[in-house]
Amino acid sequence: MIARHLSSLIFTPIFATIATSIFTLTTLFFVPVFAETTQHENSESSKVDFATDTHKDDDKSSHGKKVFIAAFEQFLTTELAIDTPGYALALVHQGKPILVKGYGLRKNGESEQINADTAFRLASISKTFASSAAGLLVQKDQLQWDSPIYPYINQVPFSNNSYAQTLTLRHILSHTSGLMPHAYSNKIEDRLSYQRILQRMDKVPFVCPPGKCYGYQNIAYSLSGDIIQSINKTSYEDFVEKSLFTPLNMHSASFGRKAFISQKNHATPHSWSKKQQSWRPMRVRGNYYKVPPAAGVNASIRDMSHWLLAHLGHYPTVLHADTLNALHSKQIKTTKKQAHYRGDDWKPLKSSYYALGWRGFDYANQKGFVQHGGWVQGFRCEMVFHPELQMGMVILVNAETRAASLVVPKFVNLYLEHFKPQASDSSL
Known part of the structure; x- marks a missing residue:
């Protein structure tokens, strides 16, 4: 040190x-x-x-x-x-x-x-892989950014069915689902499995209609992986490894604790x-x-x-130019507090927002x-x-x-x- x-x-x-x-x-x-x-x-x-x-x-x-x-x-x-x-x-x-x-x-x-x-663990930078993986399916016309989520995950209950019916992939990836911010992130610390947490989503209130406000999510964001998995009939992890890690020569990249600790380096x-x-x-x-x-x-x-x-x-053969433009484009404005862009060095900041799996400013x-x-x-x-x-x-x-x-x-x-x-x- x-x-x-x-x-x-x-x-x-x-x-x-x-x-x-x-x-x-x-x-x-x-x-x-x-x-x-x-x-x-x-x-x-x-x-x-x-x-x-x-x-x-x-x-x-x-x-x-x-x-x-x-x-x-x-x-x-x-x-x-x-x-x-x-x-x-x-x-x-x-x-x-x-x-x-x-x-x-x-x-x-x-x-x-x-x-x-x-x-290293990437923590929330992992979200950028989920949105990019969804972008690969959009490139293939197997999915659209504004595709409703319910045809793919209709087993997940929500507290407001009319709002749930309007939820789209774009809402999930831009944290504009309308759900209370960090809905059940605390449960991730518990011993509950992801699937068990999902079955409690009907207890989470909507604080605005989908698309109308920003609220950062971990559980709800992970529904993007369920959608990708439903379309490909293979695990989300396998799809990302095959479609992103391999063609980008990311040889040390992996998913999960077991894979991480099994890597000697x-x-x-x-x-x-x-x-x-x-x-x-x-x-x-x-x-x-x-x-x-x-x-x-x-x-x-x-x-x-x-x-x-x-x-x-x-x-460009992996992530097309129009896909990158969509991923990086503003979806919802965020405050300095929501974006954590605070302090004197951020005084030149003009605006901040969330895109699809990415922040922008x-x-x-x-x-x-x-x-x-x-x-x-x-x-x-x-x-x-x-x-x-x-x-x-x-x-x-x-x-x-x-x-x-x-x-x-x-x-x-x-x-x-x-x-x-x-x-x-x-x-x-």
């Missing part, structure tokens, strides 16, 4: 729910690919074998990139001097991956280092011990694995580099940033990108920290400051 931990920045809830907040260590220890190895870096650097452009940067572009990275490193050094057992980081600039690498330890107190193929979750004043390894809990579309995916940073490139449009003079975060016991992760600017970042961390709240807006702000892209007219 690096230096001492700033315990005042640590948050250790008894039961950490999956947060979709942008808060994360998104670029907590950003090191460019041309930097010398530091104490916290792992010496084995990932080979970037999927760059979209093999030409060398011109002098002006290379200088601008170095200035940006130096400024970002200075910010990280002076304002985010916080330790963590380990993390993995990927960065794409101008449509090319320039960093895919692991840092630190897989487990505090042991010697195994994180590398580009170390598996996986990161251990950690929680902060006030008594010991250190990160304490913890058991991998299986609670949120019971809702695979909402929180069931595991992946390495190399895998997530491919996922990032796919959503920047570099795998407009920042300063740029419209169309796409983002999702994840938080589950002992893990934090974050993914943010801009399709038009062809930039993006993913970080996977095997610990929980509040310092994450500063990183993404600072990253975006520094990027805009140093590269000065033209104002964007695109909007999600």
